[in-house]
Amino acid sequence: MRLAELVRDIRKSRGISQATLADLAGTTQSKISGIENGKANVELATLRNICAALDAEVVIIPxxxxxxxxxxxxxxxxxxxxxxxxxxxxxxxxxxxxxxxx
The missing domain is CATH 1.20.5 (Single alpha-helices involved in coiled-coils or other helix-helix interfaces)
Structure with missing residues (x-):
């Protein structure tokens, strides 16, 4: 599963909008939309903030x-x-x- 799908699926399962997620993660709704559509590159710090807002974790596996x-x-x-x-x-x-x- 791609990052875009994961972020969208988890956000929807939490019942929050892109705008709410953006507010909680300290970014913009357009950035969340871009990430969910696979059109925006996401910085690790932003990804960590998004995961924190979604009560999820980032795990990097070799x-x-x-x-x-x-x-x-x-x-x-x-x-x-x-x-x-x-x-x-x-x-x-x-x-x-x-x-x-x-």
Whole structure:
């Protein structure tokens, strides 16, 4: 997925307009529009501000390690799904840590 699509999809999922995102990120609506349409080059500082406004992170991954990193990301995302699907009998069951004598 390209940066333009990611920014647009995340912004829309947060329910905010380009103008609101621009205001939160300290840039202009036309810059956000250009980024989302793939027509504007974005500086790293601007990208970090946009990500902060969207409650997202910028992660730079060297191409040589992409396979290993992708599997780590997939595992992490699947872990979140597994955690949501596991049932907890009670708060006590979730927090119970047995003593070493048990």
């Amino acid at each position: 191409r040589r390690t992409i396979g290993a990193v992708q599997s780590i990301i997939d595992e992490y995302l699947n872990r979140d799904r597994r955690l949501r699907s596991e049932s907890v009998m009670s708060v006590r069951d979730e927090l119970f840590i047995p003593d070493s004598d048990d």
